[in-house]
Amino acid sequence: DAGVIQSPRHEVTEMGQEVTLRCKPISGHNSLFWYRQTMMRGLELLIYFNNNVPIDDSGMPEDRFSAKMPNASFSTLKIQPSEPRDSAVYFCASSLGRRYTEAFFGQGTRLTVV
């Protein structure tokens, strides 16, 4: 398996623009996590899906952020409108089982909002 695949790897956008980050989990995994990593706040969980259903979105910073998982092989994280403080590395991870099983991480998307 190719592992968790994220796209794009790098994204530079202007403030106010919509940004969509994509994730393809490992085939057969039924849990998916979106994380954000910054120097100031470290690694933070944004949202957790199980069987394509959002289970915990308490980490989503505000209404500008939304995440979807239309099927077991694809998820998106959208920011609209984007702001400079959204600049971070966004990681997607997947696991087989629920929240307390080992997760496999994608390579991340480095987002820069100017």
Place this chain on the structure above:
Amino acid sequence: KNEVEQSPQNLTAQEGEFITINCSYSVGISALHWLQQHPGGGIVSLFMLSSGKKKHGRLIATINIQEKHSSLHITASHPRDSAVYICGGYQLIWGAGTKLIIKP
């Protein structure tokens, strides 16, 4: 706020030394994860443990649920072990990371 504390924050050692990184947490975590993040930025999950000890090659992770403490040990350290090591658990609780540099 951060309910997971890692120590040390930075650690530089010589190749071959035995390395210990500590992780203490103040709230209940059903399972604790240790992650490794290399300078390129990719994250690898090293261990997920809820009790006792796990070993993978030169890496050993232990956890004491009662004391809310976990340690990651590296035996016979090597420059390729240089990375940031992060401990934490489900939800919002993750440590700030320990930056490890192993000099040849």
